[in-house]
Amino acid sequence: MNGEPALSTPSTQGARLSGGTIPLRRRLPGIGAARDLYIAFLALLAISTHVVLRYGVGRLGLGSDAPLFLALALGGLPLVLQLAQKALRREFGSDLLAGISIVTAVLLEQYLAGTLVVLMLSGGKAIEALALDRASSVLRALADRMPSVAHRLDDGLVTDIDAADVRVGDMLVIHPHELAPVDGEVLEGHSAMDESYLTGEPYVMSKAPGSMVLSGAINGEAALTIRALRPASGSRHAKIVEVMREAEQNRPTIRRLGDQLGAYYTPLAVSIALAAWYASGDPVRFLAVMVIATPCPLLIAIPVAIIGAISRSAERGIIIRNPAALELVGKVRTMILDKTGTLTYGRPALSEESYARGFDRTSVFPLVAAVERYSKHPLASAVINAAEEYGVRVPAAQRVSEPPGAGLTGTVNGTEVTITGRAHLLREGLVDESELPPSEAGLECVVLIEGRYAATYRFRDAPRRESAPFVAHLRPKHGIDRVLLVSGDREEEVRYFAGLVDVDEVHAGISPEGKVEICRRETERAKTLFLGDGINDAPAMLTATVGVAFGRGDVTSEAASAVIVDTSLARVDELLHIGRRMRRIALQSAIGGMALSVLGMMVAAAGYLPPVAGALAQEAIDLVVVLNALRVAMSPGAVTDF
Numbered sequence: 001m002n003g004e005p006a007l008s009t010p011s012t013q014g015a016r017l018s019g020g021t022i023p024l025r026r027r028l029p030g031i032g033a034a035r036d037l038y039i040a041f042l043a044l045l046a047i048s049t050h051v052v053l054r055y056g057v058g059r060l061g062l063g064s065d066a067p068l069f070l071a072l073a074l075g076g077l078p079l080v081l082q083l084a085q086k087a088l089r090r091e092f093g094s095d096l097l098a099g100i101s102i103v104t105a106v107l108l109e110q111y112l113a114g115t116l117v118v119l120m121l122s123g124g125k126a127i128e129a130l131a132l133d134r135a136s137s138v139l140r141a142l143a144d145r146m147p148s149v150a151h152r153l154d155d156g157l158v159t160d161i162d163a164a165d166v167r168v169g170d171m172l173v174i175h176p177h178e179l180a181p182v183d184g185e186v187l188e189g190h191s192a193m194d195e196s197y198l199t200g201e202p203y204v205m206s207k208a209p210g211s212m213v214l215s216g217a218i219n220g221e222a223a224l225t226i227r228a229l230r231p232a233s234g235s236r237h238a239k240i241v242e243v244m245r246e247a248e249q250n251r252p253t254i255r256r257l258g259d260q261l262g263a264y265y266t267p268l269a270v271s272i273a274l275a276a277w278y279a280s281g282d283p284v285r286f287l288a289v290m291v292i293a294t295p296c297p298l299l300i301a302i303p304v305a306i307i308g309a310i311s312r313s314a315e316r317g318i319i320i321r322n323p324a325a326l327e328l329v330g331k332v333r334t335m336i337l338d339k340t341g342t343l344t345y346g347r348p349a350l351s352e353e354s355y356a357r358g359f360d361r362t363s364v365f366p367l368v369a370a371v372e373r374y375s376k377h378p379l380a381s382a383v384i385n386a387a388e389e390y391g392v393r394v395p396a397a398q399r400v401s402e403p404p405g406a407g408l409t410g411t412v413n414g415t416e417v418t419i420t421g422r423a424h425l426l427r428e429g430l431v432d433e434s435e436l437p438p439s440e441a442g443l444e445c446v447v448l449i450e451g452r453y454a455a456t457y458r459f460r461d462a463p464r465r466e467s468a469p470f471v472a473h474l475r476p477k478h479g480i481d482r483v484l485l486v487s488g489d490r491e492e493e494v495r496y497f498a499g500l501v502d503v504d505e506v507h508a509g510i511s512p513e514g515k516v517e518i519c520r521r522e523t524e525r526a527k528t529l530f531l532g533d534g535i536n537d538a539p540a541m542l543t544a545t546v547g548v549a550f551g552r553g554d555v556t557s558e559a560a561s562a563v564i565v566d567t568s569l570a571r572v573d574e575l576l577h578i579g580r581r582m583r584r585i586a587l588q589s590a591i592g593g594m595a596l597s598v599l600g601m602m603v604a605a606a607g608y609l610p611p612v613a614g615a616l617a618q619e620a621i622d623l624v625v626v627l628n629a630l631r632v633a634m635s636p637g638a639v640t641d642f
């Protein structure tokens with residue numbers, strides 16, 4: 001084409017969407033996470049240097065405590081000031097007690113102990129901040145799919161314009177392997193596009209004149225000319241990004257297990273220390289109590305249990321992206337399940353054919369396969385697979401069109417073919433109901449040839465063999481009170497499937513926005529788990545208490561709290577068991593350790609445990625709770641119980 005510019009690479013600097021500009025460049029962690037990582041590194045370096053100076057070159061007379069002073073001044077002081085601000089806001093967690101412990105250690109000249117607390121506190125905060133920062137990475141991953149440049153065709157010339165400047169009706173050229181900048185209709189060219197990022201279906205969709213193109217879809221080997229149907233800000237891709245942004249901003253606030261326990265432990269420890277000081281008149285009693293009160297069972301035992309659970313999960317093919325999921329999954333009371341690809345195999349197959357008088361498979365099926373080859377509907381692949389199985393020679397189709405809700409039309413060798421649903425045909429009066437076979441639950445499409453009823457095809461997307469047992473065991477084995485089936489498919493099909501797996505509450509024809517609303521509403525009532533596999537499930541995963549994805553490394557996996565690598569409901573069950581066991585052992589370690597610490601505090605308050613001995617006693621308590629927490633990683637093999 002004359003005047004066509006060289007193939008351009010989509011810009012990765014930014015995409016203007018309806019909510020503003022989303023930066024696409026890979027960012028460093030947030031300021032808070034970076035600061036905590038710096039403090040943790042500084043504390044680790046100081047401890048290592050201290051050990052070398054004291055035990056390696058101590059004879060040289062070098063000050064082994066100097067690195068600890070530096071770490072406490074540059075790392076401990078900012079943490080203490082930050083925790084003091086939380087105390088002024090009446091936020092009393094286990095980290096506040098750690099701050100008091102840092103100050104106490106400095107006053108007692110226990111600089112190594114103080115630096116160790118700095119390392120534990122800053123390291124934990126950094127890990128938490130990095131986990132939360134993943135939510136923003138989901139938005140960036142979505143935005144990365146949106147080019148900022150479009151190629152507009154005007155009077156035979158192609159010029160590059162900002163994608164935000166595309167107007168409805170503009171003719172655009174999509175080069176091979178480029179992303180579609182907006183939603184549009186194909187005017188010229190034949191190609192194939194990967195739309196799995198949006199549909200969740202792992203299919204490459206053929207495109208011909210009349211076919212619809214989704215923004216963000218990846219073009220295949222041939223160029224396409226399209227007419228823009230929506231501006232970039234109104235595209236389906238932009239709407240998904242906006243839903244993701246809203247879901248991130250409104251995701252539920254989660255109180256971590258350590259914070260919940262620390263809210264009780266911190267004021268108790270401070271009260272005992274103050275009471276000991278008041279009763280004895282000796283401030284050393286206060287220091288002695290605070291030394292043994294250092295919340296190591298919370299700062300060490302719980303993270304050790306979580307790390308053990310993460311390791312155990314990885315061995316079972318479960319990737320934990322947000323450690324908070326392990327603490328919360330055992331408390332889930334509502335499970336929200338996607339249908340296609342989650343409870344089903346995601347591969348509908350042709351199960352029944354019914355032909356009108358004067359038509360048969362030989363005359364109809366090649367025409368249907370020719371048109372379906374350009375469809376993005378999941379049933380299209382079932383038709384194509386059946387055509388290959390039957391050995392049908394599929395001719396070329398022209399002027400394929402798939403308007404929303406109206407089915408699929410096209411021309412094959414001059415013959416008009418329409419493939420649509422029963423409800424649409426009857427609503428439009430295109431056929432008489434008496435011509436059609438009796439209606440049945442499940443997937444169905446009706447074929448018209450030159451406006452005459454020709455055939456009905458029925459399909460089945462079989463549930464996974466484990467789906468029904470999995471759903472049935474959720475209440476008795478895991479205390480799941482409610483199970484919801486949420487799908488974008490038509491209601492008859494979803495209800496038919498729900499009967500197969502014994503789910504009572506069904507929500508059909510639900511958009512990604514609708515899934516978010518359902519998750520938000522249910523999460524306000526009880527803790528929720530959303531299980532899905534498509535990118536259109538990602539916003540709901542962010543909204544639910546715990547999001548679990550059958551992952552393929554796409555945006556859905558980025559949004560999920562946990563990713564099931566091998567697409568198995570048995571692995572979901574194992575996640576529930578691992579999380580419940582982790583929480584039980586973490587509670588044993590934390591509460592048992594705190595109980596021992598409280599006992600030690602009482603002894604110290606009575607004057608029988610000086611600060612140095614208290615520090616040694618706390619180390620012994622730490623050893624006990626850590627050894628107990630390590631049991632999480634030693635669980636037996638499979639724990640599935642359905």
